[in-house]
Amino acid sequence: MAYGPHTPADRQRMLAALGMQSVDELFADIPEGLRSSPLKLDPPEPEQLLMNRLAGLAGRNRVELASFLGAGAYRHFSPPMVDQILLRGEWYTAYTPYQPEVSQGTLQSIYEYESLIAELIGLDVVSASHYDGAAATAEAALMTCRAAARRRVLVSQAVHPHYREVLRTYFAGAGLDIEEIPLVADGPAGGTTDLAELERRLAEADEPVAGVLLAQPNFYGLLEPMAEAATLTHAAGALFVAVVEPVSLAVLAPPGAYGADIAAGEGQALGIPPQYGGPYLGILACTDSLVRQIPGRLVGMTSDVDGKRAYVMTLQAREQHIRREKAASNICTNQTLLALAASVWLAALGPHGLRDVAAMGAARAAELEAALASMGVARAHAGAYLNEFAIRVPNARAVHRALLGRGVLAGLVLADAVPDQPAFADALLVCATEVTTGNDIATFARELGAVLGGETAGGAFEPAATPAAANA
Amino acid sequence: MSASGPRLQPSLFELSKPGRGSDKVPHPPRDALDRLPAEHRRRQPAALPEVNEPEAVRHYVNLSQMNHAVDTGFYPLGSCTMKWNPKVNEWAARQPGFAQLHPMAPDEIAQGTLQLLWELEQMLIEISGMRAVTLQPAAGAHGELTGILMVRAYHAARGDTGRTEVLVPDSAHGTNPATATMAGLRTVSIKAAPNGRTDLEAFRAALGPSTAAVMITNPSTMGLFESEVGELLDAVHAVGALAYMDGANLNAILGRFKPGEAGFDVMHINTHKTFSTPHGGGGPGAGPVAVGEKLEPFLPAPRVLREDDGAFRLERVGERPTSIGRMRSFVGSTGVLVRAYAYLRTHGASGLAEITDDAVLAANYLKKRLGDTGAYDIPFPGVCKHEFIASATSIKRKTGVKTLDIAKRLLDHGFHAPTVYFPLTVDEAMLIEPTETESIETLDAFAEALAAIAREAEADPEIVKTAPHTAPVRRLDEAGAARNPNLRWRAAVGDWTPCPD
Numbered sequence: 008m009a010y011g012p013h014t015p016a017d018r019q020r021m022l023a024a025l026g027m028q029s030v031d032e033l034f035a036d037i038p039e040g041l042r043s044s045p046l047k048l049d050p051p052e053p054e055q056l057l058m059n060r061l062a063g064l065a066g067r068n069r070v071e072l073a074s075f076l077g078a079g080a081y082r083h084f085s086p087p088m089v090d091q092i093l094l095r096g097e098w099y100t101a102y103t104p105y106q107p108e109v110s111q112g113t114l115q116s117i118y119e120y121e122s123l124i125a126e127l128i129g130l131d132v133v134s135a136s137h138y139d140g141a142a143a144t145a146e147a148a149l150m151t152c153r154a155a156a157r158r159r160v161l162v163s164q165a166v167h168p169h170y171r172e173v174l175r176t177y178f179a180g181a182g183l184d185i186e187e188i189p190l191v192a193d194g195p196a197g198g199t200t201d202l203a204e205l206e207r208r209l210a211e212a213d214e215p216v217a218g219v220l221l222a223q224p225n226f227y228g229l230l231e232p233m234a235e236a237a238t239l240t241h242a243a244g245a246l247f248v249a250v251v252e253p254v255s256l257a258v259l260a261p262p263g264a265y266g267a268d269i270a271a272g273e274g275q276a277l278g279i280p281p282q283y284g285g286p287y288l289g290i291l292a293c294t295d296s297l298v299r300q301i302p303g304r305l306v307g308m309t310s311d312v313d314g315k316r317a318y319v320m321t322l323q324a325r326e327q328h329i330r331r332e333k334a335a336s337n338i339c340t341n342q343t344l345l346a347l348a349a350s351v352w353l354a355a356l357g358p359h360g361l362r363d364v365a366a367m368g369a370a371r372a373a374e375l376e377a378a379l380a381s382m383g384v385a386r387a388h389a390g391a392y393l394n395e396f397a398i399r400v401p402n403a404r405a406v407h408r409a410l411l412g413r414g415v416l417a418g419l420v421l422a423d424a425v426p427d428q429p430a431f432a433d434a435l436l437v438c439a440t441e442v443t444t445g446n447d448i449a450t451f452a453r454e455l456g457a458v459l460g461g462e463t464a465g466g467a468f469e470p471a472a473t474p475a476a477a478n479a
Numbered sequence: 480m481s482a483s484g485p486r487l488q489p490s491l492f493e494l495s496k497p498g499r500g501s502d503k504v505p506h507p508p509r510d511a512l513d514r515l516p517a518e519h520r521r522r523q524p525a526a527l528p529e530v531n532e533p534e535a536v537r538h539y540v541n542l543s544q545m546n547h548a549v550d551t552g553f554y555p556l557g558s559c560t561m562k563w564n565p566k567v568n569e570w571a572a573r574q575p576g577f578a579q580l581h582p583m584a585p586d587e588i589a590q591g592t593l594q595l596l597w598e599l600e601q602m603l604i605e606i607s608g609m610r611a612v613t614l615q616p617a618a619g620a621h622g623e624l625t626g627i628l629m630v631r632a633y634h635a636a637r638g639d640t641g642r643t644e645v646l647v648p649d650s651a652h653g654t655n656p657a658t659a660t661m662a663g664l665r666t667v668s669i670k671a672a673p674n675g676r677t678d679l680e681a682f683r684a685a686l687g688p689s690t691a692a693v694m695i696t697n698p699s700t701m702g703l704f705e706s707e708v709g710e711l712l713d714a715v716h717a718v719g720a721l722a723y724m725d726g727a728n729l730n731a732i733l734g735r736f737k738p739g740e741a742g743f744d745v746m747h748i749n750t751h752k753t754f755s756t757p758h759g760g761g762g763p764g765a766g767p768v769a770v771g772e773k774l775e776p777f778l779p780a781p782r783v784l785r786e787d788d789g790a791f792r793l794e795r796v797g798e799r800p801t802s803i804g805r806m807r808s809f810v811g812s813t814g815v816l817v818r819a820y821a822y823l824r825t826h827g828a829s830g831l832a833e834i835t836d837d838a839v840l841a842a843n844y845l846k847k848r849l850g851d852t853g854a855y856d857i858p859f860p861g862v863c864k865h866e867f868i869a870s871a872t873s874i875k876r877k878t879g880v881k882t883l884d885i886a887k888r889l890l891d892h893g894f895h896a897p898t899v900y901f902p903l904t905v906d907e908a909m910l911i912e913p914t915e916t917e918s919i920e921t922l923d924a925f926a927e928a929l930a931a932i933a934r935e936a937e938a939d940p941e942i943v944k945t946a947p948h949t950a951p952v953r954r955l956d957e958a959g960a961a962r963n964p965n966l967r968w969r970a971a972v973g974d975w976t977p978c979p980d
Binding site for chain 1 (some may be wrong): 485487488490491492499500501502503504505506507508510511512514515516518519520521522525527528529530532535536538539540542543544545546547548549550551554556559561562563564565567569570571572573574575576577578579580581582583584585587588589590591592594602605606608617618619620621622623627628631636644652653654655656657658660661662663665666703704708709731733734735736737740741748749751757758759760761762763764765779780795796797803804805806807808809810811812814815817820823824825826827828829830831832833834836837839840841843844847848850861862886887890894895898901915916917918919921947949951952953955956957959960961964965966967968
């Protein structure tokens with residue numbers, strides 16, 4: 008047995024106390040016709056061999072490429088102190104702080120997380136966490152329907168495609184309407200949400216709108232006119248939801264500053280490794296007036312009977328274990344450990360470090376834009392961006408593939424991610440952060456030039472052979 | 480303040496001092512942000528704490544020491560399966576090949592993780608006796624929603640649109656009825672029979688053409704195997720409804736009962752319970768969902784597929800139009816799933832069967848020990864599965880000491896309390912789940928602590944009613960916290976230092 012403590016004598020003693028001969032007697036309550044066939048799985052694997060197996064699997068992934076892939080998950084520097092804190096068993100092997108007297112560490116850390124995110128976002132109420140940015144966004148949209156007692160939500164097509172898909176799934180379940188607002192096709196505002204269309208949809212009187220969702224920066228890296236969108240939304244009596252990326256808030260106007268009622272977003276960028284999709288950190292925040300509508304746990308400061316400062320889960324009457332079918336959401340398990348990771352990362356970097364991270368990403372992205380332009384590859388849009396932007400590349404999918412063979416992960420093939428948007432048929436979405444090196448950028452530009460040059464010459468893309476490619 | 484042991488901590492914000500900090504990242508060029516239009520710029524920097532590394536680390540280490548955790552002691556929280564969290568699993572998830580892989584990486588550079596996910600699906604298919612698995616849901620409740628949305632899609636695809644109800648026993652987790660609501664369905668709550676088990680006749684009476692699904696936790700939150708589950712499944716299917724199994728208690732039936740074989744149509748699995756992925760102070764979890772053939776077409780997208788040549792890939796956008804769609808971004812909580820995979824490989828078929836045998840043996844032994852004290856009521860005698868209910872009803876009648884008081888007094892004995900006042904159907908309930916990784920010495924010590932508290936309740940009830948006495952804080956003003964919510968630290972004006980723009 009790998010982790011069990013029982014010796015054969017221990018088991019005998021327990022069985023004897025029960026007056027039983029065999030553990031099978033404990034399963035006599037499973038009717039014979041329902042007893043399972045034996046498990047057909049491999050035999051147990053000793054730890055040493057298991058580690059070899061896992062190292063082998065991990066080695067089949069290629070993570071050494073010069074990567075320009077963002078699209079909702081971002082690589083950032085994480086100081087070693089962050090993971091060393093996370094590896095303390097007192098954090099990761101505890102559970103939900105149901106007994107607050109012996110869970111003050113977790114409770115205070117959640118309260119501090121709520122406070123840190125409230126500072127970044129500029130809204131006063133922050134939930135203890137949701138599954139990821141997409142689930143938090145869906146919960147935000149559902150909140151607007153509850154708060155406004157309306158059934159229709161508008162979401163910009165420049166919100167991450169996965170988030171829009173999740174919105175559709177959740178809204179179909181709840182029997183609510185979700186509609187997409189198209190983007191401006193070209194010109195200075197190309198690639199951002201079409202505010203004229205937003206205004207038209209908001210004015211449709213037969214079915215009033217509960218909420219409007221825009222992302223900042225949007226999926227294509229562009230900065231949206233959030234203040235104008237919020238004003239239009241409020242004029243129609245609806246709530247405005249900002250879908251945000253928290254690192255960007257070190258330098259971009261926070262949702263609280265442009266009148267957002269709710270903010271949702273993916274907290275992965277706050278020092279959480281990409282790890283192929285999760286566990287991530289769903290951020291959800293709202294104004295004080297919406298506190299009874301927000302789903303998920305909330306931790307508040309209080310005191311104990313001696314007057315000592317202490318922390319406790321509060322306003323639980325919103326939650327499923329109390330309200331059951333009338334709860335604000337079914338969420339129970341959340342992402343507390345990831346909220347802790349984000350908090351420790353923010354504490355390690357501090358406000359100046361966070362600003363440096365965001366600004367360095369912007370600087371590297373500008374370098375990237377210039378380097379790609381020198382190869383004749385231009386941005387797909389004219390508007391301002393922070394650290395991510397779309398580029399027009401002929402035969403984008405084939406070029407992306409050819410670059411992979413040359414050690415470059417050239418961002419995201421937009422035709423694969425948003426096949427419903429013909430405007431992005433030949434475009435890549437690329438990003439830079441503070442971990443992007445000048446060398447990475449030079450390699451990208453050089454290899455892109457070679458691939459595109461090869462195309463002009465012969466029309467075929469020959470991926471260069473690499474040992475890693477042979478391995479896959 | 481003592482030199483060791485828990486110390487209350489000031490908030491991170493109180494440790495902050497302008498100008499303090501650690502240079503962790505290089506400074507960008509001064510003009511890095513000049514190209515951003517002024518209307519998009521942040522005007523006032525966020526008032527985040529400025530602390531240096533030693534202070535920040537001490538803060539978090541001292542905070543951590545105020546937590547009870549599996550790594551520090553027994554954690555018999557019923558229905559949560561607080562078993563040992565193996566250390567090799569933490570190593571595995573941190574392998575750079577796993578941890579640094581971008582979720583939108585092309586399939587050809589993600590073969591290692593895709594293979595792991597595919598193999599994990601196969602193992603869960605075998606364990607559940609189902610036909611297919613999605614690893615996408617982020618937690619048990621998220622899995623429930625996934626399952627019930629698939630049930631809805633199944634009925635809708637058949638043009639069977641009148642099914643608006645989900646039948647749920649009143650002992651179920653609150654997530655079950657809350658899930659039904661999120662899926663646009665109405666919950667019909669069914670009372671348990673006096674013996675704690677599902678009331679088959681009550682279910683039969685409620686089943687009908689408007690039933691979309693029945694959600695059953697098996698073993699139940701009473702720790703009892705639903706021995707009439709075969710008859711119940713027949714009745715559910717006879718009216719055209721589907722059967723959902725809440726797999727929260729899967730730890731009790733590995734290798735003994737496969738829900739799919741028995742006739743369930745869909746179930747979720749909490750990896751953070753049965754498969755040892757750490758609870759993380761409240762999360763993350765992962766809630767894979769296993770389905771039979773009726774629901775396979777409706778699984779969330781994307782699925783992990785294996786091609787004929789042995790290569791793995793993700794489904795493309797829109798590839799399977801019958802899917803209910805996405806439940807979250809990207810593939811799933813892969814870092815959690817790597818840990819579950821390591822755990823399943825470690826145990827294999829024989830190890831998993833042993834887990835269940837030992838978990839059930841430990842629960843029955845502890846139940847016997849507690850019953851033998853004569854102080855605690857055991858409402859459902861006979862064999863239990865991995866957990867059982869004890870009640871302080873008799874103690875309360877005699878001494879005025881309640882379950883809540885006993886739970887708090889256990890903290891003074893160095894044990895976490897069981898789950899209390901759940902299920903809602905038993906007065907003064909304590910739901911106790913020892914798991915398979917606690918030694919007989921620990922089980923004996925826990926039983927003795929509860930016996931001692933029962934004696935104390937008679938001799939000196941006040942000491943129990945005012946417990947805990949040795950925790951970092953005493954009982955909290957929870958009513959005040961809800962009346963005047965203080966949900967964030969408010970930095971005093973001037974606490975921040977303007978950034979050097």
